[in-house]
Amino acid sequence: MEKDYREYRTGQGVPKSGSYICQSGAKANMNKDDKFPVCPDSGQDTYWQHDTE
Numbered sequence: 206m207e208k209d210y211r212e213y214r215t216g217q218g219v220p221k222s223g224s225y226i227c228q229s230g231a232k233a234n235m236n237k238d239d240k241f242p243v244c245p246d247s248g249q250d251t252y253w254q255h256d257t258e
Contacts, residue, residue, distance in 0.1 A: 215241050215250040224256040232256055
């Protein structure tokens with residue numbers, strides 16, 4: 206299976222349910238159509254990637 210390298214910004218809609226990891230390495234489970242939150246560690250806007258591991 207190919208790894209999905211797309212990044213999503215805070216505030217964008219979650220494309221599919223699953224585990225995501227932010228720039229700082231914090232992981233979070235999200236549901237489809239939720240909005241990507243700020244970083245759980247810093248509280249700042251961040252980029253998220255689908256955690257495929």
